[in-house]
Amino acid sequence: MKKSYRYRIYPNKEQKTLLEQHFGGTRFIYNRSLFIKNLMYSKFKINVTEIDLNNNLKLLKELHPWLKDQNSQSLQQANKNLLTGFKNFFEGNGAYPTRKNKKDQNxxxxxxxNYQINLTTSKIYLPKIGWMKIVLHRDFLDKEFIENELVTKEVNGEIILDQKLNRKFDIFKTLTVSRTSAGRYHVSILIDNHVPEPEPVEFDEKTTVGIDVGLKSFAALSTGEIIDNPRFLNTSLDRLKKLQRDVSRMKKGSRNRKKAVLKLAKHHQLIQNQRNDFQHKLSMKIISESQATCIEDLNVKGMVRNHCLAQSISDVGWSEFIRKLTYKAEWYGKTILQIGRFEASSKLCNVCGYKKDDLTLDIREWECPSCKTLHDRDINASINIKKIALNNLSTAGTAGRAC
Incomplete structure (x- = not known):
């Protein structure tokens, strides 16, 4: 099973310059290879392969000598990423690859x-950049596994884990270095522990929970629990407006403007971190307490076109929450059941099945005219999502499973 572990790194001024050069270099190679591939196909109907693009790097290094100061494997990986983008496009899993722009903050x-990790002093070595501080806030592998199964080297009493020495085990995969718009640097280490995915856990009606996400409350569970919507963006709007005004007042290109932009970016980073922390804790709690989770397919892209609700929908982060639920279910052998977006989950009475067609968004509670049951709109929807999902599973097999 492959897992990615993200850690923050603290490069010095010289290393920051080298990192920025690598960011720009890989972006330059990606854009140049995209231009060559489009040109050769449009003019001569020739499909340029990865080998052709990598061979072209030699010529580019002669034309642009600054590329020689960068890790050659990182430049080759940019070509590989481009061809992966084309493959995803032709398989219907993504958009057509476009040029990368520095303004996109990517x-x-x-x-x-050839990267190394010093487990004693918490430092990481990157080719062409050197050693820098890394905060290993959690273990990517068990310490006993590292001591007994992997090859380590000792330098001046310090234990160093070298990817090159452990290449035969095929555990350490690609390492990704990134920088946020707030100026924080991170590395993401992809680990393949070769542990097979767990077998799906058996579930029944009692161990299954239905979830209805919303705006007034973040989520309502079929157990009757209501999760409040924290509204991280909404609570920070006044501060964001003040920071945005500070940016607007500064002269373009000045140092003060750059400082104001950085303050604004850091506050946006804070909001993102708060949202991620909340979603991680909630998704882990739901996956731990149930064997199967029922959710509703949502057309979030279409919903945000409503300018009255776009900000609130973007703030709540439904798509990212469902993504976290899905991959954590795969980790622990749990099941995700999804129903269609056009199922009338809110309008159905979960007791007698009566359908209230005139139910509008402003009605949060309603009484069933047939059985006289008083319903909370969100809890009733979560119960119906659970019932519909289990019914679909019993009639159509296990095609809707996450694992």
């Missing part, structure tokens, strides 16, 4: 091999 490059 700063990252990959290091496939």
């Amino acid at each position: 700063f990252s490059f990959q290091v496939p091999q």
Whole structure:
């Protein structure tokens, strides 16, 4: 099973310059290879392969000598990422690859091999950049596994884990270096522990929970529990407006403007971190307390076109929450059941099945005219989502499972 572990790193001024050069270099190679591939196919109907693009790197290094100061494998990885983008496009899993722009704040490059981690002093070595501080706030592998199964080297009494020495075990995969708009640097280490995915855990109606996400409350569970919506963006709007005004007042290109932009970016980073922390804790709690989770397919892209609700929908982060639920279910052998977006989960009475067609968004509670049951709109929807999902599973097999 492959897992990625993300850690923060603290490069010095010289290393920051080298990192920025790598960001720019990989972006330059990606854009140049995209231009060559489009040109050759449009003019001569020739499909340029990864080998052709990598061979072209030699010519580019002669034309642009500054590319020689960068890790060659990172530049080759940019070509590989481009061809992966084309593959996803032709398989219907993504958009057509476009040029990368520095203004998009997409700063990252990959290091496939030859990185080292000093477990004693908490430092990481990257080719062409050197050693820098890393905060290993959690273990990516068990300490006993590292001591007994992997090859380590000792330098001046310090234990160093070298990816090159452990290449035969095929555990350490690609390392990705990234920078956020707030100026924080991170590395993401992809680990393949070769542990097979767990067998799906058996579940029944009692061990299954239905979830209805919303705006007034973040989520309502079929157990009757209501999760309040923290509204991280909404609570920080006044501060964001003040910081944005500070940016607008500064002269373009000045140092003060750069400082104001950095303050604004850091506050946006804070909001993102708060949202991620909340979603991680909630998704882990739901996966731990149930064997199967029922959710509703949502057209979030279409919903945000409503300008009255776009900000609130973006703030709540439904898509990211469902993504966290899904991959954590795969980790622990749990099941995700999904129902269609056009199922009338809110309008159905979960007791007698009566359908209230005139139910509008402003009605949060309603009484069933047939059985006289008083319903909370969100809890009733979560119970119906659970019932519909289990019914679909019994009639159509286990095609809707996450694992």
